[in-house]
Amino acid sequence: MPHDISQHSNDIRVLLVDDDPDSAEEMKDLLQRMDAQQKIEHNIVELLADALHEISQTHYDLILLDTGLADMPTPSAIRSLRDAFSYAPIIATMKYEDPELAAMWVGEGADECLFVGEMDEASLKRMVEYAIKRYHTYSNLHQQSRTHHVLNTLLSLSLKKMPFDQLLKACLDVILSAPLTDMLHQGAILVSNSDNKQLWMMAHTNLDPELVELCQRVEFGQCLCGRAAETGEIQFTDCIDERHENRTEGMSPHGHYIVPILSRGDVLGVLTLYLREGHLQKEDEIVFLQGVADTLAGIIERARTNDQLALAHQQNSRLLSSLTSILIGVDEKQRISHWNDKAAAIFELTAEQVQGKPIAECPIDWNWKQISNEIETILSNSQKPDRFDSRFKQQNGSNRLLSICVTPYNDSSGHSDGYLLIVDDVTDQKQLESEIQQAQKLQSIGQLAAGIAHEINTPIQYVGDNVRFLRDAFDDIAEIIDSQHNLVEQARTNNIATEQIDQLDEQIDEVDLEYLQEEIPKSIQQTLDGVDRVATIVRAMKEFSHPGSEEKTLTDINKAIESTVTVARNVWKYHAELSLDLQPALPQVPCIPGPVNEVLLNIIVNAAHAIAEKVGESGELGNIIITTESKDDWCVIRISDSGSGIPEDARNHVFDPFFTTKEVGKGTGQGLSLSHKIIVDQHDGELSFETELGIGTTFIIKLPITGEIN
Amino acid sequence: MNYSEDKKRILFVDDEGNILSGLRRSLRAYRKQWDMLFVDSGQEALSKAEETHIDAVITDMRMPGMDGAQLLDRIAQNHPHVVRIVLSGQSDQETVMKTVGPAHQYLNKPCEVEVLKATLVRAFSLRDLLGKSELKSLISGMRALPSLPTIYNELVSLIQDPNTAVADIGRLIAKDPAMTVKTLQLVNSAFFGLGRHISNPVDAASLLGMEILKPLVLSIGIFQQFDQDKLSTKEFSLDSLWAHSMKVGSLAKQIANLQGMEKTLIEDCLLAGMLHDIGKLILALNLPEDYSRMESLLIDQQQSRTSAEVDIFGATHGTVGAYLLGLWGLPESVVEAVALHNLPSLQAEKTFSPLTIVHTANALIHQHGTETAETSPLDREYLQTLGMLDQLDQWQSLTDEIES
Known part of the structure; x- marks a missing residue:
């Protein structure tokens, strides 16, 4: 139970130090007779040493000291008592009146020196009251100065840069040095974790390790600390009472001040102080402790804010350094203000090397003139796209391609305050893109390769067979010619034996000359046809692939169609008959022949597949019809198939990249998307289609005839 | 021929x-x-x-x-x-x-x-020796020969394991005559454009590569698993046939090595040895009743296997096997050795060849298992004609090593 402050503050404890029992008794009577407002308790000791011991054990408000003690030969001996008794009044008593000596006693530390013989109740009372009053004034002043000192130290600590837990520990030690009566040099600071209503011990001094373990986490409401946190009120106890729930074995008796650390009604933590058992609670202690708690609240709040700031900062830097883009901040004076890790890695320059320097003077092997022009354009015109590409050379000499994005910094008034460059190394990406395009091209050529091999192997087979036949036939005919020659020779000599004629007839029969005469011209013709076919295919392949031509040239579209059809013959011939209806004297079209041929091939292959899908393995042949005409300023190519048509739900996606209706592995879904890009983006043309389910599809390519030629 | x-x-x-x-x-x-x-x-x-x-x-x-x-x-x-x-x-x-x-x-x-x-x-080749057209039909109708189930299952799991080396597949195939012959048929076909004959299944497997072997085994099913239960004749055991064949193959290879034959012929010897009795498998598999009848003729009447086979099937198992191998495009010397392994004196041009070695190896292995000694006697006269009779002792000792 808390003690009643008023009840105890009226008791005055007086220590009588006198080795003369009579005089001590006299003094005691005098004290008791004294008409004091307060109740007076006293104790008598005979020696200075006893007095020193007594005041170290028990609190006294006043000492009445006999100057004739055996162990106190001179007035200076009072010093030890004065030092130990701090500001409490000491009244020296003399058995004989000696004003000179009295002055010496007062000079050495006594508050008053009285001549016992002259002393009466009234004068004693006056003296005592005066001494006590003065004592209180002094001790208040002293206490205030000590408390101020503690609070100042705390505040100055709070400004120091040190980890939170170390800071709290330092604070705790300062608090424990405060002049609080009965305070033991033992204590802890627990900080609340408001999320789950828990106190975490962050600092402690001279605590039993077992207790530290036990009180590492304290729930709100649990034990004295938890109660202080929950109620927000100081908990005081002068002994280990039932509220003291957390206990360890062999815990020595003690009391507590548990002070909640509050900020705007929030409990930030508690300060736990240990008191000697039986300590009486005092108002001024409470005031002091509240001051300490307020200071601690400031410290904890600041630390928390700092933590949050540090965390935010840490998160920001982590975010920035994990960015795979280069970030370069440039201030209004064109100096580098920010340079992230990626920038350091790619440009091989550390932030220290470049920060604060003008960006134009950075030792980077890039075309700064071009870059700064682009930046200028972007900053001055918000409508322009904010990204552009630029090359730069790494220190190892390898060329990289950068994609640079410019974001202006504007202050609140819209005034430009520098800009931010977000730079990406897009070398690999661009390379990949071009490889994909190449692979796409190779794929369409690869599709053809097997077919072209077949187209060439077939004529070579029959050319070979026919030539072998001609070789054998020539052997046979040569023999007949020889025989005929002999016969002619003999005819010249008019000496023909009929057997010889029969033999020749037999020979002619044997080699079947009639057959040979009939077959040889055909065989030669087919051989020539075969050679022609190989030549046609090879020429078509050459025309189709158009090596080297990357720029728009005037192109004969009819011829382009013919060679594409030839190259793709093996793709369509098993599914369709293909007819061409090409407008004679079609104007030449400015285009890049390679890509246009790829578009034609793509659409023809799709047409063949559409027909194959429809006829299945029935052996029927569908139709592919290709027409060209010039209309106004357009060259119009129509490629029609009698295939299955494009289903309605697919029609809107025909030109989407990666869209395919073919089974997995059959098509990449890139063909028509790429074709669209080639015709529309590269040639300012149009690519469209008309389709009817079950009837077929017509793709229409329109290319401008009067285009630019670069 | x-x-x-x-x-x-x-x-x-x-x-x-x-x-x-x-x-x-x-x-x-x-x-x-x-x-x-x-x-x-x-x-x-x-x-x-x-x-x-x-x-x-x-x-x-x-x-x-x-x-x-x-x-x-x-x-x-x-x-x-x-x-x-x-x-x-x-x-x-x-x-x-x-x-x-x-x-x-x-x-x-x-x-x-x-x-x-x-x-x-x-x-x-050998088509007309087959006599009955029934035999021609059943042989040219065959798409695969049955393999030992243990080897077949091992192959299927091996081929599905992404860590398998193609040489391991080849070595496994080499343990099974049926797989060996089918693999060689493929690799020797013109599609792979090799222009030379391959007789070694390990080479064949690496030439085909995993990309081709995988679908061949798993989806096209070029190999088949032998099912003893479906075979209605009890006189035939694939295990003992293959065990015998592997022995003859390895002995033939060792003899060829000893005689310093060139590498391709050594491989032909091994292959022909492995495959020499493949005709028995074809006959037992397709004509199980006739096969049982033939086996009982051998026991009851002490007739030679060759004449019993001709009586019942119209052709020897050597001819039957050789016809399949010829049809599948295996090397001529292998086809010849298989065809005539029991009748080497019928060789058109008598030369020291895989036929000589396979005939001898087969006879020597049979001599060890005494009860079947009668069926494949060694043709000493034939060896004498080739002047190889004096080598026989050395070959015999190779046989002893293999049998032990």
Whole structure:
């Protein structure tokens, strides 16, 4: 139970130090007779040493000291008592009146020196009251100065840069040095974790390790600390009472001040102080402790804010350094203000090397003139796209391609305050893109390769067979010619034996000359046809692939169609008959022949597949019809198939990249998307289609005839 | 070897008229041996095969309507005795895979007439020794030979393991005669364009590569698992047949090594040794009742195996096996060794060859297992003619090593 402050503050404890029992008794009577407002308790000791011991054990408000003690030969001996008794009044008593000596006693530390013989109740009372009053004034002043000192130290600590837990520990030690009566040099600071209503011990001094373990986490409401946190009120106890729930074995008796650390009604933590058992609670202690708690609240709040700031900062830097883009901040004076890790890695320059320097003077092997022009354009015109590409050379000499994005910094008034460059190394990406395009091209050529091999192997087979036949036939005919020659020779000599004629007839029969005469011209013709076919295919392949031509040239579209059809013959011939209806004297079209041929091939292959899908393995042949005409300023190519048509739900996606209706592995879904890009983006043309389910599809390519030629 | 005097009738199928007339003209020199028919579509080829007896079909692969693979499938079903050859200008894997089952051999365009002729001659070899056309049909109708289930299962799991090295597959295949012969058929077909004969299954597997082996084994199923329960004759055990074959193969290889034969012939010896009794498997598998009857004839009447086989099947197991191997395009010396392994004196030109070694190895291995000694006696006279009789002691000791 808390003690009643008023009840105890009226008791005055007086220590009588006198080795003369009579005089001590006299003094005691005098004290008791004294008409004091307060109740007076006293104790008598005979020696200075006893007095020193007594005041170290028990609190006294006043000492009445006999100057004739055996162990106190001179007035200076009072010093030890004065030092130990701090500001409490000491009244020296003399058995004989000696004003000179009295002055010496007062000079050495006594508050008053009285001549016992002259002393009466009234004068004693006056003296005592005066001494006590003065004592209180002094001790208040002293206490205030000590408390101020503690609070100042705390505040100055709070400004120091040190980890939170170390800071709290330092604070705790300062608090424990405060002049609080009965305070033991033992204590802890627990900080609340408001999320789950828990106190975490962050600092402690001279605590039993077992207790530290036990009180590492304290729930709100649990034990004295938890109660202080929950109620927000100081908990005081002068002994280990039932509220003291957390206990360890062999815990020595003690009391507590548990002070909640509050900020705007929030409990930030508690300060736990240990008191000697039986300590009486005092108002001024409470005031002091509240001051300490307020200071601690400031410290904890600041630390928390700092933590949050540090965390935010840490998160920001982590975010920035994990960015795979280069970030370069440039201030209004064109100096580098920010340079992230990626920038350091790619440009091989550390932030220290470049920060604060003008960006134009950075030792980077890039075309700064071009870059700064682009930046200028972007900053001055918000409508322009904010990204552009630029090359730069790494220190190892390898060329990289950068994609640079410019974001202006504007202050609140819209005034430009520098800009931010977000730079990406897009070398690999661009390379990949071009490889994909190449692979796409190779794929369409690869599709053809097997077919072209077949187209060439077939004529070579029959050319070979026919030539072998001609070789054998020539052997046979040569023999007949020889025989005929002999016969002619003999005819010249008019000496023909009929057997010889029969033999020749037999020979002619044997080699079947009639057959040979009939077959040889055909065989030669087919051989020539075969050679022609190989030549046609090879020429078509050459025309189709158009090596080297990357720029728009005037192109004969009819011829382009013919060679594409030839190259793709093996793709369509098993599914369709293909007819061409090409407008004679079609104007030449400015285009890049390679890509246009790829578009034609793509659409023809799709047409063949559409027909194959429809006829299945029935052996029927569908139709592919290709027409060209010039209309106004357009060259119009129509490629029609009698295939299955494009289903309605697919029609809107025909030109989407990666869209395919073919089974997995059959098509990449890139063909028509790429074709669209080639015709529309590269040639300012149009690519469209008309389709009817079950009837077929017509793709229409329109290319401008009067285009630019670069 | 003997070839028939009868004219063989060969049907050529190609949608390209010029190919047909080219073939007709260049093959004109063979018009006395062969009766040649030319048609330009699969449908027409099928109706020709219905009308008249055909011995061989040589077809293009890609044709409108029915393609070569479909045609050969139908021919194999309806006319199993027909020799089936693809002659194609197509070189993509997908198409070739389709013919692995139905075609006996695969030739690439352009193909010289001589190659075409040699292929046909080898496929026709021993055909007339088979006598009954039933045998021809059942042999040319076979797409695969059964393998030992343990090896088959091991192969299937091995081939699905992404960490498997192709050489491991080859070594496993080499443990099974049926897989060995099928793999060699494939790798020696013209599609793989090797232009040389491969007799070693490990080489064959690495030439084919995992990409081809995987679909061949898993989806096309070129290998088959032997099912003893389905075999109605109890006289036949695949395990003991293969165990014997492997022994003969390895002895033949060692003898060839000892005699300092060249590498390809050593491999031929091993292969021929492994495959020499493959005819027994074909007979037991397809004609189990006759096979049982034949086995009892051997025991009851003390008749020689050769004469018992001729009595019952009209041909020896050597001829039957050799016909299949010839049809599948295995090397000539292997075909000969298998055909005549019990009758080496019938060799047309008597030379020291894989036949000599396989005959001897087989006889020596049989001598060890005493009860079957009678069935494959060593032809000392034949060895004497070749002047090899004095080598016999050395070979005998190799045998002892293998048997121990």
